[in-house]
Amino acid sequence: MGVTIEGFTLDRFDKWEADRLRKFQVAVAERVLKARVARGFDPQPLVVTDGRARKDYRDVKVFGVIEFARRANLAEAVLWARDRAAEISPVGPSKAGHYRDDHKVMIDNVEVRGDLKAKLMAVKQGQRVQLVNPRVYAALIEGKDAYTRWEVRPKRGKPGRRAERRKQGWKPKQMQGQSRQAPQGVYRVVFRELVRRYGKTMAFNFSNVKLSSGVKVMGQLGKGGKRGQRDQVYPTITFALKAS
Numbered sequence: 001m002g003v004t005i006e007g008f009t010l011d012r013f014d015k016w017e018a019d020r021l022r023k024f025q026v027a028v029a030e031r032v033l034k035a036r037v038a039r040g041f042d043p044q045p046l047v048v049t050d051g052r053a054r055k056d057y058r059d060v061k062v063f064g065v066i067e068f069a070r071r072a073n074l075a076e077a078v079l080w081a082r083d084r085a086a087e088i089s090p091v092g093p094s095k096a097g098h099y100r101d102d103h104k105v106m107i108d109n110v111e112v113r114g115d116l117k118a119k120l121m122a123v124k125q126g127q128r129v130q131l132v133n134p135r136v137y138a139a140l141i142e143g144k145d146a147y148t149r150w151e152v153r154p155k156r157g158k159p160g161r162r163a164e165r166r167k168q169g170w171k172p173k174q175m176q177g178q179s180r181q182a183p184q185g186v187y188r189v190v191f192r193e194l195v196r197r198y199g200k201t202m203a204f205n206f207s208n209v210k211l212s213s214g215v216k217v218m219g220q221l222g223k224g225g226k227r228g229q230r231d232q233v234y235p236t237i238t239f240a241l242k243a244s
Helices: 010-038 073-086 116-121 138-142 161-167 187-198
Strands: 046-049 066-069 104-106 129-132 202-210 216-220 228-232 233-240
Touching: 010 066, 073 116, 073 129, 073 187, 073 233, 104 116, 138 187, 138 233, 187 202, 187 233
Parallel strands: none
Antiparallel strands: 046 066, 104 129, 129 233, 202 233, 216 228
């Protein structure tokens, strides 16, 4: 004989139980956050709910994940990237390093001089902050063309430039970095580490830029394949704060 529960179906019971679990999880998350803030954690962190940034943590799925991420400080990220680039940079032939000591920070295409941290702290929304090395061989350290965003972030459904060039018969040696001390490049490595370290609160782009140095090199002009003198380009990491 079947059992009928008036006014309270199995579906309603499941929803009631799910709501209880969700409220419990939210309460635990709030309690942990309060304790961490008391120990110096960011009082207004970025909320990541079920893998989605800025989604209300109270809407977490049952047995989902609530994460409170410390907001990135632009100056902190840029200074970390500059120091990390210097740390893994090839050194030589001079003991001073040259390339290693020549990583520059630019704000709106102008090199920052003086108190770098103070000027980075004063950056306003819409300004562009970049890390670049003006040595003419900087691109060779990254690889034949691996420093372009085609390699880092291929378009959906399309292969990266490396995959295309493999099909064209390019040898790995032609595409890899030309420094034995940094075979994986420098800016490529720093870019990947930046994304892992600050990617929840900051956005980064890895591309190449022209500088006002006026350096010219032989290369392909446009898509037609014609070769001639063109502006030298330099591997660059661009920093931007994500909207809160």
